[in-house]
Amino acid sequence: MFTGIIQSIGSITELQPKGGDIALVINTGKLDMSDVELGDSIAVNGVCLTAIALTDQSFIADVSRETLSLTSLGALNKGTKVNLEKALTLQTRLGGHMVSGHVDGLGFVESRHNDGRSEHFVINAPNNIAKYIAEKGSITIDGVSLTVNKIDLNNASFEINIVPHTLQETIMSGYQVGVKVNLEVDLVARYLERLIQGGALGESKDLANNITASFLANNGFTK
Secondary structure (H helix, E strand, C coil): CECCCCCEEEEEEEEEEECCEEEEEEECCCCCCCCCCCCCEEEECCEEEEEEEECCCEEEEEECHHHHHHCHHHHCCCCCEEEEEECCCCCCCCCCCCECCCCCEEEEEEEEEEECCEEEEEEECCHHHHCCCCCCCEEEECCEEEECCEEECCCCEEEEEECHHHHHHCHHHHCCCCCEEEEEECHHHHHHHHHHHCCCCCCCCCHHHHCCHHHHHHCCCCC
16 A cells, blocks of 8 residues: 655666566665565556565566556656655555555546646546546546546546646656556545445446435435
8 A cells, every 4th residue: 555645756777578578677766775675565656566676776576468558657668757655654644645556547648737836737537437536536646646626527537736846756747748647546436336336246237327315315425
């Protein structure tokens, strides 16, 4: 688990092909590696990876074909900058929100413009995960915990504002229109949907038609 508070901007040192997938060699920048051990988890652009080899300023992680196909890691090149965060501990301040490091889908930057001292972004989300994004709720973009300003249900897009500190400490300063980003929705939204579905595993229901005032009352959502 992670918090979505980026601890360092790293960079890809090497991509090693291995039987159809790859191993990434990642320079960790200012990330303190003194407490990292083999097998520990490190989020790379919001993707939870396992450290299989370590040095003082780098680690190696295997990336499966599944991960390469479903995240932006498949588009990385030597020298590409990446957001890094070590897994949280019981002593970690939870400054962001609970992040699993399991990417739900790829979005892309629709637009970007100055808004005072911050940068305003519009991010397009895949239709299948847009339903989990709520105004003033939490969203993770390339591992960064952010608050959603507004949502556009017709275009499956949402708006965020990035303050100067976040721009400086993450790769978001380099975002251009069209760039693909890893999205992870709030854990609560995913589990809430599954609880509402109930029934047998794999059972499909039209939630929009089944959620009624009486249903919400019976399940403790209203009084």
